[in-house]
Amino acid sequence: MSEKPYAPIPCVQHERLEFAALTGQWLEVKVDGVRQRLRPLDVYTREGAEWLHAETDGGGARTLRLDRLVLAEDA
Template sequence: MSDYRPIACADHERLEFAALTRQWLEVTVEGGMAQRLLPLDVYTRAGAEWLDAQTESGDTVTLRLDTLKF
């Protein structure tokens, strides 16, 4: 059983909309600092939901949705 905690539907929709419209979002990754990310894809894998995003420096990161705060 996965320890994934589903995020609020409104937050999930916000990520999907940002990916579709290529809008940058400011998010905080659990235990870290706020950063701007460009969502690229939101998907499910291995019992959890994930975000592929681009950082302002151009790197691509993969983050589990329940580690993000908006």
């Protein structure tokens, strides 16, 4: 099965993620229907999509495509 083309997220959500990365703020997000607490570390573009590199609540790391997550306040 091929990956769906990237669908850009609203600018306000993108700015919220970038601000959280700059300030070290933790965010509640929904990924594949599951709520998670993440601390954004970087927002970047790769392979025609935008990505978030974040620390998990348990100290691990995740890299997520921005169109695959929903900020909790938008869910």
